[in-house]
Structures are given as structure tokens and as C-alpha cells.
Amino acid sequence: MKAANPVSAVKTGKAVKAAHPVKTAKPESHLAMVRRARRINRELAEVYPYAHPELDFRNPFELLVATVLSAQTTDLRVNQTTPALFAAYPTPEDMAAADPEELEGLIRPTGFFRAKAKSLIGLSTAIRDSFDGEVPGRLADLVTLPGVGRKTANVVLGNAFGVPGITVDTHFGRLVRRWKWTDEEDPVKVEADVAAIFPKSEWTMLSHRVVFHGRRVCHSRKPACGACPIAPLCPSYGEGETDPEKAKKLLKYEMGGYPGQRLSPPPDYPGKPAPPLGAE
16 A cells, blocks of 8 residues: 655645554564565655755765754754854864854854864864865764764765765654664664665665654654554554544644755755744
8 A cells, every 4th residue: 555645745735644554463574574664765755755964055064064063953953053154164174273162152052062162173173184174985084073973974974975874863763663673772783773674775865764754753752643654564653643633733844834944955845944043
């Protein structure tokens, strides 16, 4: 059975009707789980053909900085903050020479601004001194930069360099555990388990689709089960609101008819651009 497309629902104003998943008495085999996981990915590709990184950026350096700033805040808040930041410090050389207090003032809306400013100056200095002013395109090099771990490195590699990577953020981890793709909590182990299910060519877009779904439908506290297009494939169906009309009211961003997180979204994004800082 083909999943309903909530993008169409947004355009038509109709609720997404989700069928109840079929319950089986037998435990699911590993092969069956892999097949179900790959079908979920195919269904999400139809639901979110416009899935993309939700941070505004124009080059690898901007994406790296924005991803570091995104810790413990929303991509929306980062996108509202970075225009002034990149106007003041457009290159690693500029940011490496930044006055810490001035930099802190610019990134204050993202929270933890002192620690983040220290990381930004540190990574910019390392890029200037060790990589000739260019963001490196290898995982082993990126994780040597201050404030850069595997998650940030995979975001940059997948979206600025076209190198496949799985980005395990809180949304991704929550959903793959709900879908029983893994039982692991540690992000590195989650990454390894999911990587074993999918071909490498799918890793980057899979990450976007899962995160999109987590932000729009499969929320942490109250998932919109009744409006979920992959409900028939979800072993955790029923953890959230199952009534279609009530679930529809839980949809966020373009799925609920609201602005997205990017001030400059891709041309194929069906939702509204986010407002600039102070215009919410």
C-alpha cells in the first residue's frame, strides 16, 4: 500500500489518513527489518522530495560555522543569526582574527555563546594555519577542528562536499529507535547500525528525510501518528495522537502550513521562508 503524501495534503488542506500498522505475532527477522527500513526510506523520499539541510549556507565554511552554532538551539535561530555574522567575518582568516567579545555579541541569540565563540575562533585559526584557509573535505581532518565532532563533520561532508554521511542528531536517533532499526543510544553506534542497512549512496539524503520527518510529524513528546504517512510501517504506532484530525493539528513547518527554518530555502521547498531575526 502506497503512503499518502502529506505535501499534497498541505496543498489541498485535507488531513492525511494513516492506516493502522499490521501487527504480527512472530518477531521480526533482521532481513524483514532491513526491507521495512528501506521501504520507509523510499516512502519518505516521496513525502519529502525537497528534503535538504535546514541551515542557510553558501560555502563549506558557512555550513561548518552554522552547524557548530546549531548545538542546543534551533536551525531557525542560527539562520536568523548568521547573516550579520558572515557579513562581519566572511572567511576563516577574518573569524580567526575576531575580537572574542564582538563575536560573542553576534552569536548570543544561539545560546552558549562564549563556548561557541571559542570554538569558532579555534576552528577558524586551525583552518587558516593547517589547511591553507580551506575547510578540509575529509572526516579525519574535520574532527581535529575545535568544536567539530562526527555529526558536524558528516553534515559538512554530505552537504558541502558530496561525501556520503549519516548525521545522528536527536531527531534521527529518536526515530530510528522507534522504527527498531537499532537499540543503541550512543550516536557512533547508531550511525554504524544504520549504515549497515543502507547503501552508502543513500546516507546523506536518508539523514535529511529522517530529520525532516522527526521535526514535522514524529515529535518527541507527542508524535502525530494519525497524520503519519508511514504509519503502516511503524512498530511504534500509537505512541502519539492517532485521531487524524487531532494529529493534523500537530504538524509543523510546511506540513502544518507554517514557515520553515531557512530564510533562504531551496527553490523547490513548498513552504514559506522563515522570518528574519526580530520579525517573528
